[in-house]
Amino acid sequence: MPPRKKHKNDIGALGGKAPSCSPPSDSIEEKSRLVSPRTRSRSQNVDATGADDEAQANATDPKRRNTRRKYGGAGTTSADAAVDVATGAQPSGLPAKPRGSVPKSCTADSDTIMEAVVKVFCVHTEPNYSLPWQRKRQYSSSSSGFLLPGRRILTNAHCVDHYTQVKVKRRGSDVKHVASVLSVGTECDIALLTVEDDKFWEGVEPVVFGQLPQLQDAVTVVGYPIGGDTMSVTSGVVSRIEVTAYMHGSSELLGIQIDAAINSGNSGGPAFNDLGECVGIAFQSLKHEDAENIGYIIPTPVIEHFLTDYARHGRYTGFPCLGVEWQKLENPDLRAALKMQPDQKGVLIRRVEPTSAVSEVLQQNDVLMSFDGVSISNDGTVPFRSGERISFSYLVSNKYTDEEAELVVLHEGSQRTVRVSLRAPVRLVPFHTRGLPPSYFIVAGLVFTTVTVPYLRSEWWF
Known part of the structure; x- marks a missing residue:
């Protein structure tokens, strides 16, 4: 595995x-x-x-x-x-999406x-x-x-x-x-x-x-x-x-x-x-x-x-994301420490990317309870189809950049609702260069270039 x-x-x-x-x-x-x-x-x-x-x-x-x-x-x-x-x-x-009649070409x-x-x-x-x-x-x-x-x-x-x-x-x-x-x-x-x-x-x-x-x-x-x-x-x-x-x-x-x-x-x-x-x-x-x-x-x-x-x-323009790391809340002791009620569910926010769309409304140790009206379970899943569940990240990626989403958050035992404008991830070290050549600058015999994952992987020591 x-x-x-x-x-x-x-x-x-x-x-x-x-x-x-x-x-x-x-x-x-x-x-x-x-x-x-x-x-x-x-x-x-x-x-x-x-x-x-x-x-x-x-x-x-x-x-x-x-x-x-x-x-x-x-x-x-x-x-x-x-x-x-x-x-x-x-x-x-x-x-x-309803199943309509079969098109002639199909x-x-x-x-x-x-x-x-x-x-x-x-x-x-x-x-x-x-x-x-x-x-x-x-x-x-x-x-x-x-x-x-x-x-x-x-x-x-x-x-x-x-x-x-x-x-x-x-x-x-x-x-x-x-x-x-x-x-x-x-x-x-x-x-x-x-x-x-x-x-x-x-x-x-x-x-x-x-x-x-x-x-x-x-x-x-x-x-x-x-x-x-x-x-x-x-x-x-x-x-x-x-x-x-x-x-x-x-x-x-x-x-x-x-x-x-x-x-x-x-x-x-x-x-x-x-x-x-x-x-x-x-x-x-x-x-x-x-x-x-x-x-x-x-x-x-x-x-x-x-x-x-x-x-x-x-x-x-890309697929939007919240830009957070989270963990499951299936441990009852952890739920009690976060002042969650027995009927409340959600996931724990472990880290918030400083460049993310939610960096101003979410904090570490907040509990994300729902996204756009869909409740999030303690294992991080949401209802999908009959008898199926799926990671709530699908709800996020199903939106488009610059669209707004409503989040229900539990902060220190107090529940609040916030709205955020979603955008594609902005990473300090990009995973890819989108097909573009690397940028560089030469001064005094030294070559400076942008740090990216492709650059790191091209070096023998990585």
């Missing part, structure tokens, strides 16, 4: 150990890791594809294979960079559905954090994506990380079309692309989204994983739905666990239900000596949040 994480309602990875797609530190000793395998070659040819050298090494070396978790889909984590970490229905208080026409799945080719050039004025040798990768209305293409953010050129190819075509990256959501591991060439869009039927699946619902993952050049289809069922660690974005958002195979190259590919509706995007898988056939897909609520955010602002 992966190391136990701290409890905190920040959507970022708990404990700050979830790296981005830059090379991981060899000093981080985790028995299992989530990584994002991708099909790639080290050629400098922008059209080069090929098998992932590291994925092949992991397949032939049991020791490496059994001590690593892999990004479930092809993406753009560097070959020598395996990225660490572990990652519905509407919760109570949120309107349920009938069981498998050929029509598969025509909307494309292969993504990307050339990456990662920054050299030790020599910030330089870049590392470029490499290429291949992954999957699918078409949306409005001449848009969805894929994973790690598939186009540090990109210099992106091309896409439709099923059955021998022509690669140059694509432009419109927006990258690092935390949710989603990227939005478009193609200007009108010929690319001729005769296409875009994908239609479905609602959050139920447990044991059948899903079919379509993409271009390692092992061949043509489209691959794998099937499975929904095993679990909960707040999951997104390893590329170092965040925690709603995720769906499935038992369908998700291999290097699958990243960015859609997962369909029996109605032909897309219910998620393949993005990572779990490789562990005690686990088999564990893959993860990004559910439609997270996808729709990303698309709505882009439509509102013309760019990706």
Whole structure:
């Protein structure tokens, strides 16, 4: 099992150990890791594809294979960079999305559905954090994506990380079309692309989204994983739905666990239900000596949040978080020490980030009792669906930046209600650089650069 994480309602990875797609530190000793395998070659040819050298090494070396978790889909984590970490229905208080009639484009026409799945080719050039004025040798990768209305293409953010050129190819075509990256959501591991060439869009039927699946619902993952050049289809069922660690974005958002195979190259590919509706995007898988056939897909609520955010602002602004660390209040002695009544429930605030949105209204040792009218239990969960509960951080990440939320807080035995304006996390040491090169300043022969997690992971001593 992966190391136990701290409890905190920040959507970022708990404990700050979830790296981005830059090379991981060899000093981080985790028995299992989530990584994002991708099909790639080290050629400098922008059209080069090929098998992932590291994925092949992991397949032939049991020791490496059994001590690593892999990004479930092809993406753009560097070959020598395996990225660490572990990652519905509407919760109570949120309107349920009704199941309407099945759109015409979502009938069981498998050929029509598969025509909307494309292969993504990307050339990456990662920054050299030790020599910030330089870049590392470029490499290429291949992954999957699918078409949306409005001449848009969805894929994973790690598939186009540090990109210099992106091309896409439709099923059955021998022509690669140059694509432009419109927006990258690092935390949710989603990227939005478009193609200007009108010929690319001729005769296409875009994908239609479905609602959050139920447990044991059948899903079919379509993409271009390692092992061949043509489209691959794998099937499975929904095993679990909960707040999951997104390893590329170092965040925690709603995720769906499935038992369908998700291999290097699958990243960015859609997962369909029996109605032909897309219910998620393949993005990572779990490789562990005690686990088999564990893959993860990004559910439609997270996808729709990303698309709505882009439509509102013309760019990706992120997922909000409270910016606090918390702990459960299941110990009756601790509850008594905090002057809680028997009918009162909540979680204990252990630390408040000084840059967080709630730094002026929450203090250490406060008890957070509810968020936006939804009561929080002593174990930090809220009602989700019939017979299910989920971490209350889902309520926070389900909001949009600059929206307000109402908190009920117990402070020294006195209950009060406060309102806060939510915003994306602002970290003193950022988990990722959002695809930008590192900034630096040279004076008197000394090089000064910004401290980031990718920079720390690039050094041998970290």
